[in-house]
Amino acid sequence: MVGPSSSHTAGACRIGLIARALVGGTPDHALVELHGSFARTGVGHGTDRAIAGGLLGYQPDDERLRESLDAAAAAGLAIEFKNTTLRGDHHPNTTRIHVTRAGRTAVLTGSSLGAGRIMVTAIDGFPVEITGAYTTLVAVAKDVPGIVASVAGALADDAVNLATMRVSRRQRGGDAIHIYELDHAPTDEAMTRIRAMPVMKTVRIIERVS
Amino acid sequence: MYDVLLDAVAAAEAEGISLGELALRTEAATGIRTRAEVEAGLARALHVMQGAVERGLKGDLHSVSGLVGGDAHRLANARGPLANTIFTDALAAALAVQEVNAAMGVIVAAPTAGGAGVLPGTLLGIARRHPVTEEAMVRALATAGLIGAVVAVRASLSGAEGGCQAETGAAAGMAAGAGVELLGGTPRQAMHAVALTMQGTLGLVCDPLGGLVEVPCVYRNATGAAMALAGIEMALAGVEFPIPVDEVIDTMGQIGREMDVRYRETAGGGLAATPTGRRLAKERLVQLKGKKGAGS
Numbered sequence: 001m002v003g004p005s006s007s008h009t010a011g012a013c014r015i016g017l018i019a020r021a022l023v024g025g026t027p028d029h030a031l032v033e034l035h036g037s038f039a040r041t042g043v044g045h046g047t048d049r050a051i052a053g054g055l056l057g058y059q060p061d062d063e064r065l066r067e068s069l070d071a072a073a074a075a076g077l078a079i080e081f082k083n084t085t086l087r088g089d090h091h092p093n094t095t096r097i098h099v100t101r102a103g104r105t106a107v108l109t110g111s112s113l114g115a116g117r118i119m120v121t122a123i124d125g126f127p128v129e130i131t132g133a134y135t136t137l138v139a140v141a142k143d144v145p146g147i148v149a150s151v152a153g154a155l156a157d158d159a160v161n162l163a164t165m166r167v168s169r170r171q172r173g174g175d176a177i178h179i180y181e182l183d184h185a186p187t188d189e190a191m192t193r194i195r196a197m198p199v200m201k202t203v204r205i206i207e208r209v210s
Numbered sequence: 211m212y213d214v215l216l217d218a219v220a221a222a223e224a225e226g227i228s229l230g231e232l233a234l235r236t237e238a239a240t241g242i243r244t245r246a247e248v249e250a251g252l253a254r255a256l257h258v259m260q261g262a263v264e265r266g267l268k269g270d271l272h273s274v275s276g277l278v279g280g281d282a283h284r285l286a287n288a289r290g291p292l293a294n295t296i297f298t299d300a301l302a303a304a305l306a307v308q309e310v311n312a313a314m315g316v317i318v319a320a321p322t323a324g325g326a327g328v329l330p331g332t333l334l335g336i337a338r339r340h341p342v343t344e345e346a347m348v349r350a351l352a353t354a355g356l357i358g359a360v361v362a363v364r365a366s367l368s369g370a371e372g373g374c375q376a377e378t379g380a381a382a383g384m385a386a387g388a389g390v391e392l393l394g395g396t397p398r399q400a401m402h403a404v405a406l407t408m409q410g411t412l413g414l415v416c417d418p419l420g421g422l423v424e425v426p427c428v429y430r431n432a433t434g435a436a437m438a439l440a441g442i443e444m445a446l447a448g449v450e451f452p453i454p455v456d457e458v459i460d461t462m463g464q465i466g467r468e469m470d471v472r473y474r475e476t477a478g479g480g481l482a483a484t485p486t487g488r489r490l491a492k493e494r495l496v497q498l499k500g501k502k503g504a505g506s
Contacts, residue, residue: 001316001317001318001319001323002314002315002316002317003310003311003312003313003314003315003316003317003323003326003423004273004274004311004312004314004323004324004422004423004424005322005323005324005423006319006321006322006323006324006326007322007368007369007370008423009314009323010319010323036370037370037421037474037475037476040421040476040477041418041420041421041422041475041476041477043495045421045422045423046274046314061316063315063316065314066314091370091371092370092371092471092474092475092476093368093370112368113368113371114321114322114362114366114367114368114369114370114371114376114377115319115321115322115358115362115367115368116319116322117362117367183242
């Protein structure tokens with residue numbers, strides 16, 4: 001990895017990579033809120049450059065991380081950094097990133113846990129637990145019975161093994177978020193099948209980031 | 211994956227293998243990567259470590275703030291009473307990696323970037339005067355990984371959570387176990403080396419000037435390597451620490467949870483809060499923000 005801090009650079013870069021994956025590529029705009037130690041010491045540790053690098057698709061060991069703020073400007077990615085205090089109980093190294101790309105938007109909250117390990121704790125207001133250690137399928141769907149079975153069936157037909165699975169919702173009868181951590185990435189056919197399910201609102205794939 | 215180091219020792223003893231060999235077998239048994247892939251990954255990490263030491267020893271690097279740089283070269287070329295020993299080589303190599311890190315160069319987080327100098331410093335310091343094969347170095351790194359994974363589960367590897375004892379302290383523990391493996395000690399000696407080393411880093415606070423991974427972090431990697439060498443030497447001589455290693459690690463976690471937030475990477479206490487620490491941080495951070503313009 002590129003220094004100087006695994007929490008502030010490697011972990012931050014990985015959270016940026018996940019934000020990028022949620023909108024399917026380099027965003028046009030990003031608002032990056034820095035909480036706790038990220039806010040207090042982020043600039044000296046290069047957290048701003050690491051998150052920008054992740055949004056650009058750089059890996060934690062990419063030497064271009066050092067110059068990523070300039071590269072972002074050149075790539076048409078407008079990034080705004082803001083210090084904040086997030087409500088509730090958060091790890092000291094936490095960021096909330098709002099990204100937009102060609103009309104697609106996403107908001108994620110992620111924490112850098114040390115040694116470059118991360119945990120994404122919210123996506124678009126839904127509570128989640130994503131470590132980035134697996135290829136992760138993130139689907140938002142209408143909260144009706146049988147969806148887990150349909151998605152799991154499509155993945156099983158594709159011979160993709162599920163490592164972990166979690167479904168949560170903000171309210172009964174609203175939308176539910178499905179998080180499937182997978183041992184390897186599904187084929188395009190399986191993704192097309194899942195996307196074609198009438199109850200699906202959005203289906204996104206996050207490649208593993210560690 | 212083990213979450214009790216003494217279980218790992220028992221398993222290695224039952225099989226009649228070293229901890230590094232156990233770590234490699236355990237990792238391959240998860241099925242995520244083959245044994246060859248695991249070994250290749252560790253060999254790649256070793257080469258990055260060697261590259262960082264070489265780069266840092268040249269002595270021409272300056273950190274982002276300009277506060278540190280050149281000390282690895284200074285130490286490697288000194289003619290003090292401890293010159294030309296594993297001890298001094300290890301300190302110089304640890305400083306070298308941290309100077310590269312502070313300049314945003316490529317290093318191996320081991321377990322973190324802030325503590326990245328301790329493990330390569332200790333192992334490459336030993337290897338310089340005690341010829342070892344690359345295979346032995348790979349097994350030593352696997353040993354370090356096994357120890358670090360246990361510390362991550364039982365305590366913490368984050369200065370923001372547990373202070374510097376969770377970063378250079380954990381790194382020193384990993385380096386101590388790995389060093390015993392490299393020098394042919396037994397799994398039990400490796401575990402005593404971890405305990406003997408980490409008892410010496412308990413309570414160590416994370417107090418970087420201005421929140422930058424520079425002062426005291428760079429120097430603390432050198433003293434971390436010194437602590438690891440102390441643990442290795444004692445354990446290989448047959449010294450046994452009375453508190454079991456897993457309980458020492460738990461103690462580190464407990465102290466971290468009870469540590470005031472000022473001592474957990476926030477630059478609110480310790481050396482960061484001294485008059486000079488505050489003055490230097492202010493001068494350098496004003497400079498940095500002028501250069502980069504990000505953050506607020």
